Amino acid sequence: MFRRRALRRRLQAAGAPAVPDAVLRRLLRAVDAGPRAAACVPAPAAPPQPLRLAVARACRFPDVRHAAQLRPMPHCTDQLCCNPYHFSRLCEPESPPPPYSRIAMEEVKPKEKGQSPQDARRTNHERLATGSLATDGEERPNWESEWCRLAYWELSRRVGRQFSVRVRAVDVFGGEGRGRGDEESPRHGLCLDALDPNQPQAEQVRKTRAKIGLGVTLAREADGVWVYNRSSEPVFVSSPALDAAAARALLVWRLAPGHCLCVFDPAAPPPLAALPHVGPVDPRSVRISFAKGWGPKYSRRDVTACPCWLEVLLAPRS
Numbered sequence: 001m002f003r004r005r006a007l008r009r010r011l012q013a014a015g016a017p018a019v020p021d022a023v024l025r026r027l028l029r030a031v032d033a034g035p036r037a038a039a040c041v042p043a044p045a046a047p048p049q050p051l052r053l054a055v056a057r058a059c060r061f062p063d064v065r066h067a068a069q070l071r072p073m074p075h076c077t078d079q080l081c082c083n084p085y086h087f088s089r090l091c092e093p094e095s096p097p098p099p100y101s102r103i104a105m106e107e108v109k110p111k112e113k114g115q116s117p118q119d120a121r122r123t124n125h126e127r128l129a130t131g132s133l134a135t136d137g138e139e140r141p142n143w144e145s146e147w148c149r150l151a152y153w154e155l156s157r158r159v160g161r162q163f164s165v166r167v168r169a170v171d172v173f174g175g176e177g178r179g180r181g182d183e184e185s186p187r188h189g190l191c192l193d194a195l196d197p198n199q200p201q202a203e204q205v206r207k208t209r210a211k212i213g214l215g216v217t218l219a220r221e222a223d224g225v226w227v228y229n230r231s232s233e234p235v236f237v238s239s240p241a242l243d244a245a246a247a248r249a250l251l252v253w254r255l256a257p258g259h260c261l262c263v264f265d266p267a268a269p270p271p272l273a274a275l276p277h278v279g280p281v282d283p284r285s286v287r288i289s290f291a292k293g294w295g296p297k298y299s300r301r302d303v304t305a306c307p308c309w310l311e312v313l314l315a316p317r318s
Contacts, residue, residue: 004028007058016054020044023082030083031059035214035230037085040078048080052087059084060258071260073228074169074219088228088260091253147220150190151311154205156304160195162313165218172310173215173230189217192308208307211291218312225264225314227288229255236293238303239263239286252295264314284314 004024011019019027026041043051049067056064064070069090076086150163150172171189192212201209214230229235237253241264255261263286289306300306 007031010058011051011054014054014057015050016058017050019051027055027082027084030085033085035085037083038075039083040076040081040086041083042078042080043082046080048082052082055082055084056087056089061089064089071226074217074221089258091255091259091261147315148218148225149313150218151313152190152192152195153304153309153311154201154209154307159192159199163190168221169217169219171215171217171230174209174212202307205307208291212308215290216288216310224262224266225286225312226260226262227255227286228260229257231290232257233291234293235291236289236306237261237263237286240283241265241268241286252293254293263312266317282313284316286312286314288312 004021007028008019008024023041023044026039030037030039030041042048052070053064053067056067056070069092070087071090072081073086073088076083081087145166146164148165150165150170152159152163152172167188169188173189173191175191175193192209192215211231211233213232216235217228217230219226219228227235227237234257235255237255238251242251242253242261253261264284287303287309288311289303289309291308292300292306294300294303294306303309
């Protein structure tokens with residue numbers, strides 16, 4: 001009773017319309033369940049945006065301004081849903097990546113003694129004149145019905161084989177993110193803890209792996225390929241297809257917990273296949289690092305220095 005009253009006060013302070021007790025009880029259960037909650041909580045009446053916005057402000061994003069800043073997660077099935085954990089916040093241009101990743105590659109200065117400017121600009125893209133990191137000797141030219149393949153890495157070592165994705169949305173998660181809390185909605189995807197479980201790991205890999213939890217959801221949607229961060233830690237994303245400016249500077253975007261980002265828009269002009277001072281780039285390869293970022297002015301200047309990271313290899317245009 002007292003918890004429902006407290007939640008009602010929080011919603012009223014956030015600008016919510018009147019909420020019936022039955023809806024309030026379902027919202028309270030959803031808040032208690034957190035990101036693992038699978039059940040939708042329909043608004044008592046349309047349109048749902050006022051209640052949806054108020055719930056998001058009260059429970060997850062206090063500074064969110066508009067309902068348009070919220071995007072439904074792929075597993076949400078009710079258009080009137082107001083479950084705060086069924087929505088992700090858009091990663092917006094006014095929230096830029098950290099300063100270490102905003103610098104263009106041609107502006108990078110060598111830091112270490114004896115290091116040449118050419119070495120300072122070196123990236124994975126430059127070293128891989130052909131193909132993607134994900135191939136790693138595992139060339140598979142026939143895509144069949146897959147829309148992407150996943151390759152998981154720990155530092156510079158590939159772990160396991162490529163994971164083919166044919167369903168619209170796929171989860172990449174640690175052992176603690178194995179389920180959503182609803183046996184009727186099991187997670188479909190890649191459990192990282194199930195890959196090579198007996199392989200010895202570096203200490204930094206073990207610590208980062210323990211933070212992955214619910215991980216990320218990758219979804220092929222009508223307006224592009226989206227990444228949803230469901231972890232309690234940030235993830236870092238690099239994609240030549242994000243936008244022209246990002247491609248020229250090889251930006252690494254910081255995606256905070258609960259946020260989402262479109263990493264590939266099929267309607268946009270094709271991304272560049274080569275960049276000045278960098279060389280050939282795989283335009284359909286997206287890199288995602290869990291908890292640890294990388295960039296030319298960061299201690300981890302190369303993605304292969306990140307303890308746990310994922311490469312998403314998108315299928316070629318049909």
